[in-house]
Amino acid sequence: MLQGFHAELKRLAVVLAIAFVIGLLLDQLAWTLVACTFWYIGWNLWQMLRLNIWLQGKRKAQPPESTGLWGDVFDAIYHLQRRQKREKKNLQAVINRVQETTSALKDGVILLDWRGYLDWWNPSAQRLLGFYNSDQGQSVINFIRHPRFVDYFEAGDYAEPLDIPSPRFPDKRLQFQITRFGKNERLIVVRDITQIYHLEQMRKDFVANVSHELRTPLTVISGYLETLADNNTVPTWDKPLEQMQQQSKRMSLLINDLIMLSKLETADTGFNQKSMPLEPLLQTVKSEAWVLASEKQQELSFHCDEPISIVGNEKELHSAFSNLVINAVKYTPEKGKIAMRLWRSGPSVYFSVTDNGMGFETKHIPHLTERFYRVDASRNSKTGGTGLGLAIVKHVLLRHDAELQINSEVGKGSVFTCVFPTNDGRTGLRPADK
16 A cells, blocks of 8 residues: 555656646746646546446446556455454354254244344244244244243343243143343243253152051051050060161151252242241241250250341241250261251341351262262261251242252261341341331
C-alpha cells in the first residue's frame, strides 16, 4: 500500500509538471493548473465509481484494473473478500458438522436467542416436543406450558435439571437442562427419562409395600420372642433369645426408616408445613437423646444464640435433627462430649452437632448420605444402626431447601451442620415473633 501511495505521488508530480510546462508555453499557467486539478479529481471520482460498481456487483467478478494507490486498494479488498469466503466456508463446515453431530443424538437439543425464542433444534427435539419449521422465531413457552417449566425458565437458576411430563406424550417423562451461552442465549437439552422414572417409581413402591408388609409379621415375631424370653426356664436359651430380640428390634427400626424414606420421596414438598420455633423442638430432641447419652456418661449440651422460627414440617425436622444427635451419641465413646448449637449468620441459619468421637476420613464424606453406606462395617455391630439415618437427614433438608455440611478428622471427632437459607420466599425462615 505504501508503494502505491508513492507511485500516486509520482503520478501527481508528473501531471503537475506537464501542466506547468504547457501553461508556460500557452501563457495560461493558472488555467492549465486548474484544468489539471479538475482532471485529477475526475479521475479519482471515476476510480471510486468503479470501486462502488464492483462492490455492489457479483462477488466472483475480478477487481477493476488500475495502477498506483487505487490498484493497491482494489487488490487489498479483493484479498480480503477471498479470505472472508474461506473463513465463511470453514465456519459453515463447522456448523454443518455440529448440526450433523447433534442430529445423531437421542437427546433433544434446542437453541434459543436472547429473547427465549426458538432459533434451532435437532430431530430428537422435534420428535419429543413436536416442533415444525414454521415454529422458528416463537417463544419456547408457547410449546412447553407446564407451570413448573415456566417458573424454571423465567427464574434463571439452571443449576439443577427439571423433570416434568412431556407436553406431547402424557405418558412420557422429560428432563430439561438449560445452559446459558453467548449474549444471554440459551441451550436446552431434553432427555427422555421415562424408563428411569418408572424404575424409580417401582423401587419406591416396592420399598414402601415390602416395608408395610413386613411390619405385621415382625410385630408378631417380636411379641412371641418377648413372651418366650419372659417365661424362659432354660439358661442356655437366654443368650439366643436376647440376640433374636436385638435383631428383631433392629429390623423394626430398619422398616420404620424405610417407610420414613418412602414418605419423604413421595410426599409433595411443602406438605403440612407451618411456622414453628426451633428451640423447643431441639430441646425435645436433646431430652430424647439424653436417655442414651446418660448410659454412656456423655456430656450433651445445647446452645441457642437467639429465638429463631422456621416454616417447615415439624415431624420431618424432628426426625432429621434426632438422627444427627443420636448418631453422635452412638459413635462417641463413653464420657465423650456432644454439643448442639443453633445460630444465625448472614443470610443463613445454622444447626450443628459436634462430637469428639472416632471421626472418619474425608474420602467417606460424599457417600455418608447414601443408603446403607458404612464407613466401617465393624461399627454396625456395636451401634445397631440401620444405615439410613443420614439419608433421611439429606431428604428432609432437601425438602426444606437446606443442605448438610460434614467435617471430620480421624481421632478428633465430627461436625454435622444443617444450613437453612433465609432468602427463599418458600422456606421463609425468620426470627420468632416476640
